[in-house]
Amino acid sequence: xxGDSPYPGDGYKASQKSxxxxxxxxxxxxxxxxxxxxxxxVLAPFGLGTYxxxxxxxxxxxxxxxxxxxxxxxxxxxxLSDSVAFGLGVDYTISQIDLTxxxxxINPYTQQLTDVGQTHLSTEGIQNDGWGWxxxxxxxxxxxxxxxxxxxxxxxxxxxxxxxxxxxFETGYPDFDALLASQVPFGEKIDLESEIEYPDYLxxxxxxxxxxxxxxxQYGWMGWSVFQE
Numbered sequence: 001x002x003g004d005s006p007y008p009g010d011g012y013k014a015s016q017k018s019x020x021x022x023x024x025x026x027x028x029x030x031x032x033x034x035x036x037x038x039x040x041x042v043l044a045p046f047g048l049g050t051y052x053x054x055x056x057x058x059x060x061x062x063x064x065x066x067x068x069x070x071x072x073x074x075x076x077x078x079x080l081s082d083s084v085a086f087g088l089g090v091d092y093t094i095s096q097i098d099l100t101x102x103x104x105x106i107n108p109y110t111q112q113l114t115d116v117g118q119t120h121l122s123t124e125g126i127q128n129d130g131w132g133w134x135x136x137x138x139x140x141x142x143x144x145x146x147x148x149x150x151x152x153x154x155x156x157x158x159x160x161x162x163x164x165x166x167x168x169f170e171t172g173y174p175d176f177d178a179l180l181a182s183q184v185p186f187g188e189k190i191d192l193e194s195e196i197e198y199p200d201y202l203x204x205x206x207x208x209x210x211x212x213x214x215x216x217x218q219y220g221w222m223g224w225s226v227f228q229e
Contacts, residue, residue: 001058008057017051024070039075039089044068046198059102059115066098069198073134083140091132095157095196097123103166105180109173116180117169121192123162130157130198144208154200154226164190199223
């Protein structure tokens with residue numbers, strides 16, 4: 001992060017902490033006959049993880065984010081002809097959110113923005129779920145060429161099983177700390193509700209293959225604009 005005027009100012013720089021993530025994925029396919037097949041997949045198609053140092057200038061907006069989404073998808077595929085196949089599936093998703101940021105107030109004794117606490121928003125359980133669908137089409141064009149198209153719908157997740165907790169930091173001014181404690185529910189857990197709409201996306205791929213090689217290319221479009229809210 002590189003700062004700008006007026007806040008936090010030219011020359012300010014900050015970096016996120018390094019993290020590792022291990023998104024799971026597994027696929028099972030069962031061919032029922034020459035023209036019909038069933039499938040099931042477990043994926044983590046969306047996720048976000050950010051973690052900033054304690055003195056990061058943007059800690060009052062976001063200090064740590066952990067967003068996970070797991071998708072369970074049964075599928076069915078039909079071979080319509082020797083050169084065309086069609087697939088359709090349902091997506092059942094479970095999401096988790098974990099958000100942390102600091103609470104800042106102007107200290108009346110120093111007239112400076114002061115860290116007075118931290119808020120932690122988290123969801124738990126498997127009730128925070130959503131539904132979507134996806135479909136795909138593959139066609140063989142001859143001479144080793146084939147084309148495929150896949151679309152996955154938007155998925156809206158309502159988070160109804162979660163809470164917010166608040167932890168107070170001592171400022172060294174007991175009367176100021178007491179005033180803050182009367183304004184912010186420190187030490188309590190508050191029920192929370194939220195929602196996220198995950199973007200839809202479209203993938204188009206083209207491939208050429210012979211007996212030894214396959215060369216492929218893919219174009220993808222994603223509706224990231226839903227994350228503006």
